[in-house]
Amino acid sequence: MTPIHILLVEDNEGDILLTREAFKEAKILIKLSVVRDGEEAVNFLTKQGEYLLAEVPDLLLLDINLPKKNGHEVLQFIKGDEGLKHIPVIILSTSSSPKDVNMAYSHYVNCFITKPLDVNDFIGVIASIENFWISIVRLPANKENK
C-alpha cells in the first residue's frame, strides 16, 4: 500500500518530534517529510534546489510563525497555484486569534487547528487529524506519484 505523504512545515523541534511520534502510532503508513521554514516549503513543493526529487505531498501541516516566509504566505502560494491548490492544507498553530483564523480561511485553508500546549493534548490533536484526514477523508490522488 502506498503510504500517505504528509509535509510538515514547522520550525519548533519539539513539535516536530511529537508529531513524528504521534504519527508512528497511526493505523496507516505515513511518510512524513519535514521542512523548517516557509521558503523551504515552497522549494519543496516546486522542486527547487535540494528538493529536485521531492514528491508532491498528499497533505500539508503548516505552522504560521515560521522564518523567512510565514504560514499565511505559504498557504497563499499553494492555493494560488493551479498545480498545487488541490492539496489539503491544515494550519497547525499556537495561534487562535480571529485575525489568523479568518485570514487563513479567506486564503482557502482546509482547516485550522490550534496547537494545545499540553503534550498529551497535542498528541490527541495529531491523532484526531490522523483519524479524520487519513481514515475518513478521501484525499486527492497526486497522479504523478501514485
Added chain:
Amino acid sequence: MMTEVDILLVEDNASDAEMTIDALKKSGLANKLLHVKDGAAALDFIFAEGAYTGRNTAYKPKVILLDVKMPKLNGIEVLQRIRTDEHTKTIPVVMLTSSKEDPDIKTCYALGVNSYVVKPVEFDEFQKAITELGLYWMIVNQQTQYE
C-alpha cells in the same frame, strides 16, 4: 424558521440523511442542524432567498455537509457559488459522496472544498465516519470568527 444553524445538511437521499442526522444526534451535535433536500434549497438558505428570505445571515453554519449528486443543482455547483461570494467563501464545506460515484476529487479540492468524504456503505462504518466528521468540524477545528 430555524435561524441559527450550525450544520447545514444538503442531502437528497432520505435514508442517508436519516442515518447522518441520527449519528450526529447520538454525539449531541444535531441541536442546530438543518436538513435541506437539494442544491437550490441549500443556496436559498445560504443566501437568505426564497423560503429563507429575511433570515439573519450573520450567523453562519460551522460546516455545510454537501452531497455531490443531487437534483436541480449538484454539489459542485453549490460549492462554486459558496466559494465565489465574499460573505460565504470562508464557510467550511465537506463534500459527501456515495462510493459508487467516481467524481473528480482533485477538482473538488481545487474548487475549495474543505474535505471530501466517501460515505461508507456499511451501516456501522457510516455512523462512525459521520460521528468523527461531526466532532472534527464542530470541536477540533477553529471556526471563522464572524463580526
